[in-house]
Amino acid sequence: MKTIKEITNFLTKFFTLFVILVAVVAILVPGPGTSLATTKIGHLSSVSILLMIVLFGMGITLSPVDFKRVARNPLQVILGTVAHYIIMPLIAFGLVHLFGLSGPAAVGVILVGSAPSGTSSNVMSFLSGGDVALDVSIGLLSTLVAPIMMPTLLKLLAGKWVNVPFESMFFSAFQIVVVPILLGVIVHTIFKQHVQKIIDIMPLISQIAILVIILAVLSANAKTVLAVSTLVLVPVVILHNLLGYTLGYGFSKLMKMDLPQQKAITFEVGMQDSALASTLAISFFNPASAIAAVMFSVWHNISGSVLASLWKKNKNNTYISK
Numbered sequence: 001m002k003t004i005k006e007i008t009n010f011l012t013k014f015f016t017l018f019v020i021l022v023a024v025v026a027i028l029v030p031g032p033g034t035s036l037a038t039t040k041i042g043h044l045s046s047v048s049i050l051l052m053i054v055l056f057g058m059g060i061t062l063s064p065v066d067f068k069r070v071a072r073n074p075l076q077v078i079l080g081t082v083a084h085y086i087i088m089p090l091i092a093f094g095l096v097h098l099f100g101l102s103g104p105a106a107v108g109v110i111l112v113g114s115a116p117s118g119t120s121s122n123v124m125s126f127l128s129g130g131d132v133a134l135d136v137s138i139g140l141l142s143t144l145v146a147p148i149m150m151p152t153l154l155k156l157l158a159g160k161w162v163n164v165p166f167e168s169m170f171f172s173a174f175q176i177v178v179v180p181i182l183l184g185v186i187v188h189t190i191f192k193q194h195v196q197k198i199i200d201i202m203p204l205i206s207q208i209a210i211l212v213i214i215l216a217v218l219s220a221n222a223k224t225v226l227a228v229s230t231l232v233l234v235p236v237v238i239l240h241n242l243l244g245y246t247l248g249y250g251f252s253k254l255m256k257m258d259l260p261q262q263k264a265i266t267f268e269v270g271m272q273d274s275a276l277a278s279t280l281a282i283s284f285f286n287p288a289s290a291i292a293a294v295m296f297s298v299w300h301n302i303s304g305s306v307l308a309s310l311w312k313k314n315k316n317n318t319y320i321s322k
Contacts, residue, residue: 008204012123015207016301022211023298026218027226033219036212037282047216047279048172050209052180054275055143057202058119059184060195062140079255080138084269085149087247088240089113093157095236107158107285108277108292109236114153115277115293116142116177119206121267124304128311130263138268143181146273147173150280162285169284176279210275210297217278218294225291237295241303244270263311271300 011018026033039046092113096106117139125135142149151169158164188195224230248269252262278293 004201004204011204011207016305018211019214019298019301022215023218026215027222030219030222033215037216037220045282047213047282048176050213051275051279052176054119054206054209055177056180056184057206059181060188060202061199062185063188063192076134076257076261077137077141080134080265080268081141081145083248083251083265084117084138084142085153087251087269088244088272089153089157091240091243091247095240099232099236101232101236103161104286104288105233105292107162108281108289109233109240110158111154111281111289112272112274112277112293112296113240114150115272115274116146117268118271118273118300120301120304121271124267124271124308125264128263128308129260130267131260132264134261135264135268138264143177143273146177146276165284169280172283173280177276213275213278214294214297217282217290220287221291221294224288230291233292233295237292237299241270241296241300245307267304271304272296274300
């Protein structure tokens with residue numbers, strides 16, 4: 001178990017570099033990743049199953065106590081979740097029109113903007129000295145409401161480019177997102193004295209699963225990802241993420257939150273669950289609409305690491321756990 005923890009810590013420390021390495025491999029040697037992307041087990045794609053494993057890992061670390069914590073201090077959690085689902089979709093919508101995007105590119109950007117908070121935000125918040133409890137709570141709530149929010153926002157903001165199968169997308173998102181989390185919570189609750197070994201290994205499994213998802217989705221789009229028409233997504237993705245950080249931070253300042261809470265809100269608003277966005281893109285739309293999500297996944301790990309590092313050096317850096 002000590003070896004597993006050491007490997008996990010190593011992977012966490014250099015996760016951004018591994019993301020970049022996997023992205024390069026996917027573009028240069030797309031064959032294996034493409035085969036994985038097209039593989040199905042039953043009616044679920046391999047990418048969907050990998051994401052369910054990640055979210056089960058999130059659920060198994062939770063217990064009813066975590067939900068009680070949210071219930072005791074719901075205002076900041078609700079405010080953070082609302083800010084996330086207002087700021088990121090509207091930024092995506094604005095950038096799509098500013099850069100004149102349409103079709104799969106526009107759908108992909110708005111799908112990323114409509115996704116819940118990314119799991120990487122928890123790591124970045126911890127590294128920066130943010131309020132991790134608040135960060136995890138917002139991430140949990142935004143993820144649980146994602147089956148409703150994602151198809152609703154996509155229908156409102158991208159309906160002119162694509163027909164959004166609301167009911168199918170809702171049930172698919174519910175199956176992929178909510179069911180694994182609830183199953184994880186149930187397993188934790190029933191076997192709480194025996195799950196620590198599983199909890200210890202799940203971060204490693206989750207990180208590997210995310211890397212494999214990036215490999216699969218990017219490999220499936222390797223021929224088009226470097227096309228001139230696709231490269232326009234690079235500045236869009238970067239601006240989307242950085243504007244999310246900026247407006248998330250500004251919102252937390254406006255709400256007069258303390259510094260650790262400001263850090264948590266900043267990461268929760270600016271970092272998206274791009275793995276979920278890419279999974280739904282492949283399942284329901286043109287596979288090319290998943291490219292924006294993969295680019296976002298690579299970029300937000302880079303920007304998040306840099307921002308966490310800068311904040312960590314701040315003399316006012318304080319970690320608060322509530």
